[in-house]
Amino acid sequence: MARLTYRITVLVTAQIFLIVTSFLIMIHFESQLNLAGNVVNVAGENRVLTILVRDELRDKLFQEGDQALDGSRTLAALDALESNILFLKEGGTSSGIEISPLSPRFEGDWNLIWNMFGQYRAEILECLSADNTDAVAVITDIDTIKYTGDRLVALSDELTDKLSHDVDVLLSNLILLQVFLGITNVVAHIFLIFLIWRIFSRHTAEMVRMGKITAVGELAVAMAHDMKTPLGIIQNSTSLIRHRGGDSDAVGSTIDRMERAVRKMSHQIDGIMNSVRNVPLVMSPTSVSDMLGRSVAYVDIPDTIRISMPKDDALVTCDPAKMEMVFANLLLNAIQAIGNDDGHVIIRLVDGETVTIEFENSGPPIPASHMTSLFEPLFTTKLQGTGLGLVSCRNIMEQHGGSISVSNDPVVFTLRLPKSGQAERGGD
Amino acid sequence: MIEIPVKPKRILVVDDDHDFLESMQLLLLDYGHEVIPASNGKEAVEKYAEYGPDIVLLDFKMPGIDGYETLLHIVKLDSDARVVLTSAYALDDAQYRRTVDMSLSGLLPKPIEFANLAKTIARHAK
Numbered sequence: 001m002a003r004l005t006y007r008i009t010v011l012v013t014a015q016i017f018l019i020v021t022s023f024l025i026m027i028h029f030e031s032q033l034n035l036a037g038n039v040v041n042v043a044g045e046n047r048v049l050t051i052l053v054r055d056e057l058r059d060k061l062f063q064e065g066d067q068a069l070d071g072s073r074t075l076a077a078l079d080a081l082e083s084n085i086l087f088l089k090e091g092g093t094s095s096g097i098e099i100s101p102l103s104p105r106f107e108g109d110w111n112l113i114w115n116m117f118g119q120y121r122a123e124i125l126e127c128l129s130a131d132n133t134d135a136v137a138v139i140t141d142i143d144t145i146k147y148t149g150d151r152l153v154a155l156s157d158e159l160t161d162k163l164s165h166d167v168d169v170l171l172s173n174l175i176l177l178q179v180f181l182g183i184t185n186v187v188a189h190i191f192l193i194f195l196i197w198r199i200f201s202r203h204t205a206e207m208v209r210m211g212k213i214t215a216v217g218e219l220a221v222a223m224a225h226d227m228k229t230p231l232g233i234i235q236n237s238t239s240l241i242r243h244r245g246g247d248s249d250a251v252g253s254t255i256d257r258m259e260r261a262v263r264k265m266s267h268q269i270d271g272i273m274n275s276v277r278n279v280p281l282v283m284s285p286t287s288v289s290d291m292l293g294r295s296v297a298y299v300d301i302p303d304t305i306r307i308s309m310p311k312d313d314a315l316v317t318c319d320p321a322k323m324e325m326v327f328a329n330l331l332l333n334a335i336q337a338i339g340n341d342d343g344h345v346i347i348r349l350v351d352g353e354t355v356t357i358e359f360e361n362s363g364p365p366i367p368a369s370h371m372t373s374l375f376e377p378l379f380t381t382k383l384q385g386t387g388l389g390l391v392s393c394r395n396i397m398e399q400h401g402g403s404i405s406v407s408n409d410p411v412v413f414t415l416r417l418p419k420s421g422q423a424e425r426g427g428d
Numbered sequence: 429m430i431e432i433p434v435k436p437k438r439i440l441v442v443d444d445d446h447d448f449l450e451s452m453q454l455l456l457l458d459y460g461h462e463v464i465p466a467s468n469g470k471e472a473v474e475k476y477a478e479y480g481p482d483i484v485l486l487d488f489k490m491p492g493i494d495g496y497e498t499l500l501h502i503v504k505l506d507s508d509a510r511v512v513l514t515s516a517y518a519l520d521d522a523q524y525r526r527t528v529d530m531s532l533s534g535l536l537p538k539p540i541e542f543a544n545l546a547k548t549i550a551r552h553a554k
Contacts, residue, residue: 228515228537228538228539229443229445229448229538230447230448231538231539232448232451232452232514232538232539232540233445233447233448233451234539235538235539235540235541235542236448236451236452236454236455236539236540236542237451239455239541239542240451240454240455240458243455243458243459243542244458259541262539263539266539282534282535
């Protein structure tokens with residue numbers, strides 16, 4: 001469950017990151033677009049200001065008497081035009097409008113405007129300082145100024161058009177970016193939904209399977225009492241026959257076989273029982289060496305396989321019957337893994353706060369594809385396996401507050417058991 | 429054949445399975461013990477009061493009062509009662525766990541190997 005939560009968290013975080021990044025990119029482009037739009041406005045204003053200068057000059061020249069103007073308004077309009085042209089080049093903030101410096105690409109255009117402005121200003125200043133009594137000269141001056149003004153307006157318009165074109169390109173790029181980010185987000189969402197669906201469906205399948213296992217387990221629990229009682233009757237009866245003199249060779253060996261069969265059946269039932277977690281532990285301080293000894297005695301060990309027992313011993317508080325079942329299971333698995341070849345099983349013991357017991361066997365390594373499924377219910381590669389052996393081992397170890405793990409090449413199953421017996425008391 | 433020397437005891441065997449009860453009775457009788465059979469919890473409590481056995485072999489899942497209730501009644505009659513639970517698993521987990529905890533003389537799940545049974549009787553019977 002924790003892994004599932006982790007994966008979903010990663011996916012959602014990635015998605016949030018994508019959305020925030022898209023948003024920031026959009027904000028950046030929007031502000032670029034605003035700045036570019038402001039530049040267009042400033043360039044466009046040149047036209048208005050140029051005409052304003054001319055109008056102010058005409059007013060000054062053709063007003064009479066007291067209403068005659070001193071030309072200061074013309075000069076002010078000229079200054080306004082100059083600062084607007086400089087503002088266009090240098091950038092900055094004026095009346096709340098922020099513009100960036102003009103791109104070097106437009107420097108040639110700006111220089112033409114600046115030169116033309118210089119000529120325009122010179123002509124106007126000359127006209128203002130000249131003697132205005134000669135009407136013909138004034139009209140000639142006005143015509144010259146008008147012509148220069150028109151060229152200045154034309155140059156400004158040209159730059160405005162070029163800047164507007166830039167804004168258009170920027171705008172269409174922004175639209176393309178929006179579409180791209182939109183599509184990316186949709187694809188990411190679909191991918192996310194797909195992943196979440198896959199995780200959940202896998203998890204659900206696991207839950208369903210676990211549910212089935214639990215159902216099978218409960219059925220087994222219900223059947224156990226009834227199955228163990230007839231086994232108990234057979235066991236009692238064989239003991240009785242043996243006690244009443246059935247120890248002649250023929251009868252004795254038959255009874256031995258019956259008792260082995262009873263033990264085997266009982267073990268099978270225990271295997272199923274231990275794969276579900278509702279079997280309480282009966283704890284007592286026990287010697288690991290004793291338990292190992294009993295487990296080894298329980299398993300049929302072929303002559304070709306050598307078992308190496310640990311020299312040391314440790315005392316642990318555990319359910320000895322259950323722990324012996326774990327040992328026997330691991331031993332049996334090791335023997336089956338070695339098969340008919342010569343081989344060995346080395347059992348090691350490390351005493352400490354946690355007692356570690358290792359079962360190493362000389363059999364072939366476990367295929368990588370099997371490693372993750374080893375402790376899953378019903379997973380088996382054996383013809384007669386129940387697929388419950390290692391599940392039982394894990395359940396028993398976890399019930400004891402311990403663990404079981406496996407490493408490959410050589411194959412080593414490692415049991416870790418708290419010495420003081422911290423058994424889980426809460427059943428499922 | 430290994431003959432396990434035993435000191436005869438009075439044993440109350442409680443199980444609702446007639447065949448199990450009979451096979452256990454025959455076996456224990458063969459070893460010289462006195463056996464009081466009871467096929468349910470109520471009968472077990474009555475026979476405990478009547479015979480005062482040295483040890484009780486008690487099944488858990490029985491019709492009527494179960495092993496836990498039976499155990500409570502027996503302990504009420506005799507605080508020094510020796511009770512061995514012969515049932516390994518039960519549906520009612522919590523109840524079973526309480527019974528295991530109370531059965532101070534231990535748990536001997538069926539099928540019971542006679543050597544273990546003899547050892548338990550020798551160690552725990554009065």
